[in-house]
Structure formats: C-alpha cells, structure tokens
Amino acid sequence: MAHVNNTYGTMAVKTGMLIIAAALLFAPFLFQDVRALEVAARICIFIVLVASYDLLIGYTGIVSFAHTMFFGFGSYGAAIALKQMGPGWDAVAIGTLAGILVSLVVATVIGLISLRVKAIFFAMITLAAASVVLVLASQLSHLTGGEDGITYRAPDLFKTANKLMVDDNGKVVRWFGVKLNGKLAAYYFVFFSSLALFLVMLRITVSPLGTVLKAIRENESRAEAIGYRVVAYRTFVFCLSAVAASVAGSIYAIWLKYTGPDTALSFAIMIDILLMVVIGGMGTMWGAVIGAVLMVMAQYYLRDLMGAASEATANIPLLPELLAPDRWLFWLGIIFILLVYFFPRGIAGTVMTKGARK
Amino acid sequence: MTLLSVKDMKTNIGQYSVLHGISFDVPEGGVFVLLGRNGAGKTTTLRSIMGLWQPSANSVSFQGQDLSGMGTADIARKGIAYVPENMGIFGGLTVEENLILATAKGTFDQKRLQRIYDLFPAIEKFWTKQAWSLSGGQKQMLAVARAIIEPRALILIDEPTKGLAPSIVAAMGEAFREISQSTTILLVEQNFNFARSLGRDMAVIEDGRVVHTGSMAGFAADTELQGHLLGLSA
Numbered sequence: 001m002a003h004v005n006n007t008y009g010t011m012a013v014k015t016g017m018l019i020i021a022a023a024l025l026f027a028p029f030l031f032q033d034v035r036a037l038e039v040a041a042r043i044c045i046f047i048v049l050v051a052s053y054d055l056l057i058g059y060t061g062i063v064s065f066a067h068t069m070f071f072g073f074g075s076y077g078a079a080i081a082l083k084q085m086g087p088g089w090d091a092v093a094i095g096t097l098a099g100i101l102v103s104l105v106v107a108t109v110i111g112l113i114s115l116r117v118k119a120i121f122f123a124m125i126t127l128a129a130a131s132v133v134l135v136l137a138s139q140l141s142h143l144t145g146g147e148d149g150i151t152y153r154a155p156d157l158f159k160t161a162n163k164l165m166v167d168d169n170g171k172v173v174r175w176f177g178v179k180l181n182g183k184l185a186a187y188y189f190v191f192f193s194s195l196a197l198f199l200v201m202l203r204i205t206v207s208p209l210g211t212v213l214k215a216i217r218e219n220e221s222r223a224e225a226i227g228y229r230v231v232a233y234r235t236f237v238f239c240l241s242a243v244a245a246s247v248a249g250s251i252y253a254i255w256l257k258y259t260g261p262d263t264a265l266s267f268a269i270m271i272d273i274l275l276m277v278v279i280g281g282m283g284t285m286w287g288a289v290i291g292a293v294l295m296v297m298a299q300y301y302l303r304d305l306m307g308a309a310s311e312a313t314a315n316i317p318l319l320p321e322l323l324a325p326d327r328w329l330f331w332l333g334i335i336f337i338l339l340v341y342f343f344p345r346g347i348a349g350t351v352m353t354k355g356a357r358k
Numbered sequence: 359m360t361l362l363s364v365k366d367m368k369t370n371i372g373q374y375s376v377l378h379g380i381s382f383d384v385p386e387g388g389v390f391v392l393l394g395r396n397g398a399g400k401t402t403t404l405r406s407i408m409g410l411w412q413p414s415a416n417s418v419s420f421q422g423q424d425l426s427g428m429g430t431a432d433i434a435r436k437g438i439a440y441v442p443e444n445m446g447i448f449g450g451l452t453v454e455e456n457l458i459l460a461t462a463k464g465t466f467d468q469k470r471l472q473r474i475y476d477l478f479p480a481i482e483k484f485w486t487k488q489a490w491s492l493s494g495g496q497k498q499m500l501a502v503a504r505a506i507i508e509p510r511a512l513i514l515i516d517e518p519t520k521g522l523a524p525s526i527v528a529a530m531g532e533a534f535r536e537i538s539q540s541t542t543i544l545l546v547e548q549n550f551n552f553a554r555s556l557g558r559d560m561a562v563i564e565d566g567r568v569v570h571t572g573s574m575a576g577f578a579a580d581t582e583l584q585g586h587l588l589g590l591s592a
Binding site for chain 1: 408410429430431432434435439440442446447448449450451455458459460464504
C-alpha cells in the first residue's frame with residue numbers, strides 16, 4: 001500500500017468525514033422528519049458497530065461472524081433490565097454492564113479456545129456461537145420475548161412528551177423549528193455516545209497497539225518472533241471489539257425501545273456489517289463511516305429513489321419495470337459489485353491512496 | 359562462557375525429520391557462523407532455536423535456561439532477535455513503525471537510534487516511507503536495525519547478503535563487525551568470503567548434523583576441508 005498520511009485522497013476522505021459529522025450533528029435541524037432522524041440514529045449506531053468490526057477484520061485480520069451476537073448481548077441486556085426494572089438510568093447502567101460482562105466472558109472463552117486455530121475454523125466457531133445465541137433468544141421467550149421481542153420504555157428524559165425547555169406559556173421551546181423534547185435528547189444521546197466510542201477506537205488504531213495489530217495482520221509469525229504473544233493480542237482485540245459492539249447494542253435498544261431477534265441478532269445485520277466494511281474500506285476506520293452512511297441511506301431511500309426514477313421514465317419502454325421500487329435489492333447488488341470493482345480497497349482505502357508517494 | 363548451547367537437537371517438519379541431532383555451543387561475544395550447503399538444515403536450526411519449529415526436549419539452552427517448548431514470543435523476550443532470510447519486515451508499516459514494534463516500551467532510546475542512523479543512513483532518510491517501497495538492501499538494513507534497536511544478548515541472522523549488491527554487502531559487513539562488539543551474532547551464511555571476514559567460531563552442518571566445529575581462522579586456512587565440506591575450490 002502506498003504511503004497515505006498526507007495525500008490529497010486522505011484530505012478528501014477527512015473532508016468527507018467532517019461533512020458527515022456535521023450532517024449527523026445537525027441532523028434533527030437539517031432533516032426535520034421522523035424517518036430522517038431514524039436514519040441518522042441508525043447510521044451513528046452502525047458506524048460504531050462497523051468500526052468495531054474493522055478493528056477485528058481490518059486491523060487484525062480476524063474474520064468473525066459473531067459480531068451481531070455481541071451487539072445482541074448489549075441490546076438484550078439493556079432491554080431486559082429496562083423491562084424488569086422500569087425506565088430508569090440504573091436499569092440502563094445495569095443492563096449495559098451486564099451486556100458488556102456477558103460479551104467479555106463469551107469473547108474471552110471463544111478467543112482463547114479458538115484463536116489458535118486456522119482462520120476458517122475460527123470463523124466457523126463464531127458462526128456456530130452466533131447461531132446458538134439466536135436460537136436461545138427465540139426459545140427463552142420468558143426472558144427475551146422470543147420471536148416477538150421485548151417492548152419497554154426508555155428513561156423519562158427520552159420520552160417524546162418530555163419538554164427540555166419551556167417558554168412562558170409552558171409550551172416546549174423550538175430551535176429552528178425543532179422541538180426541544182425528549183426525542184431530540186435521545187438522538188443526541190445516541191450521537192454523542194457513538195462519537196465517543198468511535199473516537200476511542202480511532203485512538204486505539206493510531207496507538208502503538210494499533211501498530212502491533214497491523215503487524216499481526218500482516219504476518220503472525222514475524223510478530224511472534226519480535227516478542228508479541230499473538231494469541232493474547234488477538235483475544236484482547238476480540239474482547240475489545242465485542243465490548244464496543246455490546247455498548248452499541250445497548251444504545252440502539254434505548255433508542256428503539258424495542259429489542260427482538262431481527263433488530264439485534266439476525267444474520268442480516270451481520271451481512272450488512274460485512275458489506276459496510278467492504279464498501280467503506282477495511283483497516284481505515286473512516287471506511288466504517290462511509291460504509292455505514294451509504295448502506296443505511298440505500299436501505300432507507302433507494303426504494304424511494306427508484307420509485308421516482310420509475311415514474312420519471314414512465315414513457316420509455318422497459319426502464320420503468322427495471323427501476324420498479326420492488327427491485328431495489330437487485331440494484332443495491334449492482335451498486336455493490338460496481339463499488340468493489342472500482343474501489344477494490346473500499347472507498348476510503350482506494351481514495352486515500354490517490355496522490356500517494358510510492 | 360557459553361551463551362547458547364544446542365545439544366542433540368532434532369526437529370521434524372510434518373512427517374519429515376530435518377535435523378537429526380545438531381550440537382554446537384555459541385560463546386558470548388563475536389560472530390559464530392553456521393555454514394553448510396543448500397538444504398543442510400541451517401535455516402531450520404535458527405527457526406528451531408526461535409521456537410518457530412518445535413525442537414526436541416532439552417535441546418536448546420540460552421544463558422543456562424532451557425528454551426525448548428517455549429513459545430516464540432517468550433524466546434524473543436529473553437533477548438534473542440531473529441533476522442530471517444526473507445528479512446521479516448512488515449511491508450505495510452513505515453520504517454518508524456517497524457522499528458517501534460521492536461522496542462519494549464514503544465519509545466526509542468535516542469542513543470541507540472543515533473547509532474542505527476550512523477550504521478544505516480538509509481533508515482533516517484526513509485523514516486516515514488512504507489517498508490515495502492524500500493530496496494532489498496534497505497529492507498535488510500531495516501531488518502538488522504530492528505534487531506538492535508533494543509539491547510539483545512544474541513541476534514540470529516539468516517543469509518543477510520543473499521541477493522544484495524557488493525557495495526551493500528560490504529556496508530552490511532562493517533555494520534555486523536560493529537554490532538558484534540556488544541552483541542553476539544549467530545550468522546547463517548552461504549557467502550564464505552563474507553562469513554570468513556566476520557566469524558570467530560564456526561560450525562558446518564551437513565544433512566541435519568554438525569560435521570565440523572572450530573575456529574573460523576583454522577577452517578579458512580584448511581582449503582582441503584573447505585572443499586570437502588562446502589564444495590569450495592581452492
């Protein structure tokens with residue numbers, strides 16, 4: 001790979017990051033509808049989830065299919081605590097910590113047992129573990145709500161009816177047309193929590209630990225030969241990534257006020273994470289941001305866009321059928337193939353090498 | 359005083375027995391050279407000492423401590439650095455990152471760093487470059503620099519002159535001579551002239567066994583023995 005620290009490609013990616021960060025920071029004011037806020041919150045959560053997966057696959061070369069399992073531990077931890085204990089911050093704290101603890105224990109056990117074996121066997125073990133947890137979540141219905149999941153209330157601060165600021169008449173204050181209510185507080189809880197988690201992970205990748213991880217990814221036995229216990233490092237990163245995914249799950253559970261197998265544990269989420277990390281670019285961290293933004297936007301808006309395109313081309317033969325909204329997954333697949341073809345290292349990975357000194 | 363002792367070391371790779379009982383002692387200080395024809399087992403010997411291949415029990419001791427059965431990382435932490443034949447650098451990392459990986463605390467001892475700059479000026483020049491973009495000679499310099507960035511008791515170096523230009527080989531020889539003033543080097547080398555100019559003691563390996571040990575000066579003077587063991591013509 002070319003040297004990428006000061007290329008114009010790197011500058012372009014970092015400028016893009018600033019634009020995305022600004023858009024997410026001001027999302028409630030820029031896009032004033034419920035769906036847009038939902039999309040923005042989902043992007044924040046998935047940035048953390050994909051970045052934590054990038055620590056594994058992009059920085060350390062570990063392929064795991066259990067990332068949604070850790071996300072699920074965090075989601076169900078917060079959900080069960082909020083359901084059982086009521087909508088208080090103590091429930092949020094206990095649920096989140098319980099999710100982290102379970103994730104740590106499971107990740108340590110899986111890591112120590114199986115990170116010594118070949119990558120493909122490790123991937124299979126994580127796949128098996130994730131399948132077991134998915135089945136358990138469906139079957140332990142008294143605790144998890146089974147296939148229906150759990151609905152609960154978030155802390156009162158996040159209730160839509162909660163007024164953060166009131167005017168002289170007792171009505172909720174509006175800033176630029178946006179009500180300063182609990183929904184806004186919930187969004188900023190998601191935004192700032194995600195930002196903090198992302199920055200911590202970013203800091204790790206530029207620390208000496210990040211350099212060791214890249215060395216392990218490049219050649220395990222060379223890293224061993226200069227004194228690094230590879231299994232210990234790989235297990236540590238697996239645990240770190242599991243904890244980040246678990247916290248992301250808890251944040252998502254608080255935002256959604258619903259947790260079920262489809263929102264927290266499904267393999268569809270795992271595939272989304274894989275697609276996001278590949279589209280964005282592995283081993284860059286910025287790729288997680290780009291991948292999450294593009295994929296979540298496509299999942300929410302591609303159908304609408306195609307509906308509009310189908311109507312606009314109504315008089316042209318064949319095109320309206322091809323652009324029918326129901327075919328959005330087909331077009332998403334085409335876009336994915338084109339992205340992989342034109343950006344073989346992912347968007348961030350490829351763009352950052354533009355203008356690189358060889 | 360013996361620094362590294364290899365006694366009746368046997369190593370199997372898969373179903374193949376590669377080393378059939380290697381024995382030699384590396385004294386503290388200077389350069390000890392392992393010679394032998396291609397496929398004799400020299401690289402396997404170094405890899406076995408480092409634990410990259412598992413040698414037979416109780417066959418390697420370093421500063422009086424048994425190394426066989428230890429993990430590679432633990433052996434490296436005992437103060438043994440390894441510069442493999444393919445240099446073992448991390449191409450995706452910068453020169454600086456390659457060196458910082460080999461430091462114990464993630465920071466450089468400025469005196470040692472300056473010594474490396476003096477030995478290998480290319481290291482300072484290409485400090486922020488990614489290692490894959492260096493020439494073969496520069497990669498070799500980086501590999502050796504990484505081995506000496508921290509104090510080590512022993513450096514295992516596998517065929518450092520392979521494929522290098524004569525001017526680089528000469529510079530490498532000078533560097534090894536200086537390094538060996540403070541650190542013991544166990545050198546595997548095919549280039550006999552290079553080995554002869556550096557070595558104090560030596561051993562010849564043939565078909566997974568040591569067939570000769572002694573001083574380099576004595577071996578260099580015995581052309582008949584050289585011809586017999588290494589196929590060198592007078």
